[in-house]
Amino acid sequence: MAWLQLFALLAGASSFKLYTNHSAGDSQESAGTWKLVLKVGKTKTLGFSNPLWTNSDLLNEGSAVATEEDAKYSAFNTEPFKKVRMCVGSPESNCVEHIFSKKYDNAKALFSAGYTRDATVKRDEILSTFGPAKDSYQDCPMQRPGFNIECNDGNKARWGFCLNCASQGCQNDDGNDADAAIGIGLAGQSTDTELGGGWTAYFASGKGTCSANSKTFKAVWLWVYSLKAPPPKGNWKLALKVGKTATLGFSNALWTNSDLLNEASAPATEEDAKYSAFNTEPFKRVRMCVGSPESNCVEHVFSKKYDNAKALFSAGYTRDATVKRDEILSTFGPAKDSYQDCPMQRPGFNIECNDGNKARWGFCLNCASQGCQNDDGNDADAAIGIGLAGQSTDTELGGGWTAYFASGKGTCSANSKTFKAVWFWVDSLTKPTPKERQGNWKLALKVGKTATLGFSNALWTNSDLLNEASAVSTEEDAKYDAFNTEPFNRLRMCVGSPESNCVEHVFSKKYDNVKDLFNAGYIRDETVKRDEILATFGPTKGSYQDCPMQRPGFNIECNDGNKARWGFCLNCASQGCQNSDSNDADAAIGIGLAGQSTDTELGGGWTAYFASGAGTCSANSKTFKSVWLWVDSLKQPKKQPKKPPSKDHWELALKVGKTATLGFSSPLWTTDDLLNSGSPMATEEDAKYDAFNTVPFKKVRMCIGSPESNCVEHVFSKKYKNAKALFSAGYIRDETVKRDEILKKFGPVKDSYQDCPMQRPGFNIECNDGNKARWGFCLNCASQGCQNDDSNDADAAIGIGLAGQSTDTELGGGWTAYFASGKGTCSANSKTFKSVWFWVASLEGSSKPYTLTKDEWTPVMKIAETTTLGFSSAYWTNDELLKPDSSIEAEEDAKYQAYLDKELESIRMCIGRVDTNCVKHTFKKKYKSAKDRKPGA
Known part of the structure; x- marks a missing residue:
């Protein structure tokens, strides 16, 4: 039995407005x-x-x-x-x-x-x-x-x-x-x-x-x-990470020298690393984040500027009573009462307390059983923070606390040594250059850990695309439309992560697109950043030849078959430096690679001889890396119209999971029934929501594989009362259906389907031989010629709400069996389900929370599913209010002050929703109020 919520509003015109959360x-x-x-x-x-x-x-x-x-x-x-x-x-x-x-x-x-x-x-x-x-x-x-x-x-x-x-x-x-x-x-x-x-x-x-x-x-x-004002945003640079190891304990020389460690380590990886920012970035503010790269952090602001972190940690004991004791305890997390609850001893940086207790940033304490001893010269038993050493602590610690720190309430035992992973950041005072501040980055190509996009692959120089619907974060080979369309003079490659651990390169000229760059032949460019390429790709220091680059640049072809689309060549680690273009070469690093004695080409990484080990020359080090190649497009964004269009208020009407449930013939497309209407938006499953039956629109979108991205929109020439009305309207031919976007977003492999205009594009389409779609189009087999008339033969359909020839089940979304059988073939082998989210752009504004539309209405009464406001209720005729502070959205009976004092000439009642599904009535005269209903002046 369906439940009808009665949520009625009697309203009079006034200046009262309801606003969305945005206001x-x-x-x-x-x-x-x-x-x-x-x-x-x-x-x-x-x-x-x-x-x-x-x-x-x-x-x-x-x-x-x-x-x-x-x-x-x-x-x-x-x-x-x-x-x-x-x-x-x-x-x-x-x-x-x-x-x-x-x-x-x-x-x-x-x-x-x-x-x-x-x-x-x-x-x-x-x-x-x-x-x-x-x-x-x-x-x-x-x-x-x-x-x-x-x-x-x-x-x-x-x-x-x-x-x-x-x-x-x-x-x-x-x-x-x-x-x-x-x-x-x-x-x-x-x-x-x-x-x-x-x-x-x-x-x-x-x-x-x-x-x-x-x-x-x-x-x-x-x-x-x-409600606290947020701290300054900052220009945070990761300088150092300590893993749960002894490596970066207090005495490690890395705190005070310029050497780096694992400098290509991805920020999210929990391991010891020291980055170039440690040596280069000036600052007055630092932070350490415990257990997570960018949360659970403690900040510290200095009274002076440091040229870099090396300078800070080389400065000797820096006592600083503004070190945040409580935040350090909270973020590091020793159990409450397990440690001495006293003021800090020797708080600050590069601290060395008595009995061998030390920290690069932190403070010392005594055992939990002892009284407070806070002077610098007092006895100390333990330390907390980063870069630690401690009394009776068998190893140093990169981060955490030493053995006596948290031995337990009233005790003094060396039993609590604890490692913590910590990320150390500096808020760089170096101002980004204008180009760093802005960029119009477009993803042009991705190389997975495969041989596919090696040097000789024709995709580097032709217009063909590859997996062009691939999600940005997915680690796989892909070539996007931007490769062929975006002009640039700056590009970057990001190794192991879509948008971090990157190397940029700026050209002295403009290229019309990436295809032109890789068709231009050998481009020698000594501004290629050797050290950054080595740092981001990450071969072990000392495993490769420490020499200047050979043939640095683009489309490079060195001797002995060593090649790269972007990178440079080197010799074996056992050989002397040979840097002329004509010298012997043994290996290459970068993207689009081929290499001597390397059994396959590589999309990205380094070839077999590159990093064989100090003093060696063995073909044993071939390494694949995933790389994202971006271009900073020089295309200017389109000028905004003088009056920008209002933002669409999208309402989720329906979801199709990877099932047959919402195939073409499901009655849910044309009835009022709902399905899993409480399903969370992000859950991938079949669902039909109330908005399908209630929200008017002229624009719809379907998002494939994700709730709010990878979407195709469609604008109608007329308004539909709701989605039920659209899908009950019979065949609607619409040639503005976006063929290329549907193909791109659904993602059948290029050339696996017939490259022809659409047959019967539109909504509620029924093509020959049982091929149907609620939104989409039909095609023939890949082996056949184009047949685009409505009455022609058809073999398959793509879109949502599908049925197909020789397709054993209907599909909620995807494509039917013959659609993408392969170039030049006609086999019923390609049925593919896709999860799709179907949205409508409400013409009444957002319904969560509700926005009153067009006229300005004042709520005077709400009637819930109770007997309280039945015909005989005195509330209709007396001055008594009922829950006058009740929220407009709360599901309960209410009578507001406006019932007694708002003059009116129109009223309306809205059933089931605050601002839709309403009946309006206009009187021939004004009334002083809803209660009195006496003619006004």
């Missing part, structure tokens, strides 16, 4: 940033009764943001806010936000405040993001919505609401019976454990049932929008 909430967003305060894993740890909700203790505070586990960060105790969000299943997507009417000093204050009833808690968004199956739960208004809620029968939530069994009627008063809860920080009736996040046992037992069978854990990230 209502953004005034505070300009003040700060989102801060992660807590994570709940799929465990019971952070259930309702855990004291971590109300005390200052931390938990796993070094946990990386993306790691799915329980954690409580220092921001829980420190960040003031008026807005919070919880993101379910993902750190920063599939989120529900909440705005309070007052400021909280921190999350501890919120969760210590006791029961906070808040009817503006977003019931529908919580259900959608957490994702219990539709109809498995009671479809009623919320009971006790808010924070720190405690409903009857032991049902509780730190943020959420309670409900009854699916078999029971609605019971919404705070004192009513309750059976279950949803949200975070949960406890529930007949639920064997508490839950950090999800829903309790009775919540989603199934339509018409009341069984304690549905307890479900969800991982949730809790954020607050801090």
